[in-house]
Amino acid sequence: MSQRPQSTQIRLAARPQGEPKDSDFETTTQEVPELAEGEVLLRTVYLSLDPYMRGRMSAAKSYADPVEIGDVMVGGTVCEVVGSRSERRAVGDVVLAYTGWQTHAVVPARQTQRIDPDLAPISTALGVLGMPGFTAYAGLLEIGRPQPGETLVVAAAAGPVGSAVGQIARLKGLRTVGIAGGPEKVRALSETYGFDVALDHRDPAFREQLEAATPDGVDVYFENVGGPVAAAVWRRLNTYARVPVCGLVADYNATAAPEGPDRLPAFMGSILSRSLTVRGFIQSEFVESHTADFRRDMGAWVRDGDVRYVEDVVDGLDAAVAAFRGMLRGANFGKLLVRVGEDPVRG
Numbered sequence: 001m002s003q004r005p006q007s008t009q010i011r012l013a014a015r016p017q018g019e020p021k022d023s024d025f026e027t028t029t030q031e032v033p034e035l036a037e038g039e040v041l042l043r044t045v046y047l048s049l050d051p052y053m054r055g056r057m058s059a060a061k062s063y064a065d066p067v068e069i070g071d072v073m074v075g076g077t078v079c080e081v082v083g084s085r086s087e088r089r090a091v092g093d094v095v096l097a098y099t100g101w102q103t104h105a106v107v108p109a110r111q112t113q114r115i116d117p118d119l120a121p122i123s124t125a126l127g128v129l130g131m132p133g134f135t136a137y138a139g140l141l142e143i144g145r146p147q148p149g150e151t152l153v154v155a156a157a158a159g160p161v162g163s164a165v166g167q168i169a170r171l172k173g174l175r176t177v178g179i180a181g182g183p184e185k186v187r188a189l190s191e192t193y194g195f196d197v198a199l200d201h202r203d204p205a206f207r208e209q210l211e212a213a214t215p216d217g218v219d220v221y222f223e224n225v226g227g228p229v230a231a232a233v234w235r236r237l238n239t240y241a242r243v244p245v246c247g248l249v250a251d252y253n254a255t256a257a258p259e260g261p262d263r264l265p266a267f268m269g270s271i272l273s274r275s276l277t278v279r280g281f282i283q284s285e286f287v288e289s290h291t292a293d294f295r296r297d298m299g300a301w302v303r304d305g306d307v308r309y310v311e312d313v314v315d316g317l318d319a320a321v322a323a324f325r326g327m328l329r330g331a332n333f334g335k336l337l338v339r340v341g342e343d344p345v346r347g
């Protein structure tokens with residue numbers, strides 16, 4: 001193998017306090033290593049930016065190990081194979097990998113999954129047909145147990161998880177209430193994603209609007225955000241409501257507990273008195289049990305236009321830090337991706 005390009009990498013330089021700063025990261029460049037037997041050289045095309053990455057920047061105990069200071073930031077990627085010493089992958093293949101915030105990487109071929117560029121745009125392997133879409137599908141169906149005629153509420157509803165949750169729930173016959181930040185996203189909730197009601201959590205009258213939007217209460221609250229939105233929805237939950245706890249993005253940059261009275265006793269009291277099912281999950285626990293069904297159902301829904309998706313693509317690895325910071329504030333509009341290098345299919 002003679003091909004040995006340079007890889008540009010974004011590494012964690014310090015553990016962010018609150019919102020990540022530019023100085024929490026450093027950019028390095030190094031020659032990629034020689035390929036060993038069974039390895040492939042990958043050129044990153046798309047890097048997925050996801051809220052969970054904020055957790056990886058922190059040393060706090062979590063379901064996954066933190067990124068160590070000095071290491072390349074982790075992340076899902078769609079890559080083109082540009083060198084191969086494996087029979088599994090040929091030069092020119094497009095693959096799903098987990099090579100993180102860098103332009104090139106050498107990994108064992110078995111750690112990549114081939115993507116068929118004829119089925120859908122290759123970027124969707126990081127969004128609606130990838131981890132976020134899967135999270136919505138498995139979390140909603142397995143924990144939310146949606147029933148026709150019920151009411152579902154989801155926030156971050158213009159994002160890849162929330163938009164998929166709302167659309168799958170609609171396909172299952174539920175009345176759907178989507179919550180997002182700002183008029184542009186709220187419009188997309190109705191016009192693009194078909195939510196029955198679309199609310200803006202930044203509107204001062206949000207609580208009253210939510211009450212008016214849920215005259216029969218809420219049967220499934222797909223928890224993506226936490227914070228004041230969750231507190232407002234919580235009051236509307238019906239007896240036997242289900243709450244798949246998927247994410248708490250409102251708190252990811254928090255440096256201290258929220259001010260005010262201790263709400264834990266009231267929270268526990270409502271779980272008891274309203275017989276609520278509150279169940280956290282990490283999507284990976286459902287990979288074995290739900291991947292085949294997800295591929296079949298979501299593949300068909302996306303192909304037939306029953307589930308729509310929006311991508312927010314920023315150009316160049318050097319745009320990653322600012323884009324990531326913006327996502328935690330709601331600046332993204334759709335699945336946030338960094339186009340690190342040319343898309344071999346779309347250009």
Ligand SMILES: NC(=O)c1ccc[n+]([C@@H]2O[C@H](COP(=O)([O-])OP(=O)(O)OC[C@H]3O[C@@H](n4cnc5c(N)ncnc54)[C@H](OP(=O)(O)O)[C@@H]3O)[C@@H](O)[C@H]2O)c1
Binds near residue numbers: 051135180328334
């Ligand atoms: N459990 C799992 O396995 C798993 C897997 C994937 C994702 N997740 C979680 O699912 C959630 C959504 O992920 P995603 O990839 O679809 O992200 P996303 O919607 O693209 O981005 C996060 C969105 O959160 C909203 N937000 C931020 N601060 C908020 C606040 N204080 N109150 C209300 N909304 C706020 C913003 O939208 P607005 O502008 O609309 O406010 C922002 O665009 C995240 O919590 C993520 O951690 C969990």
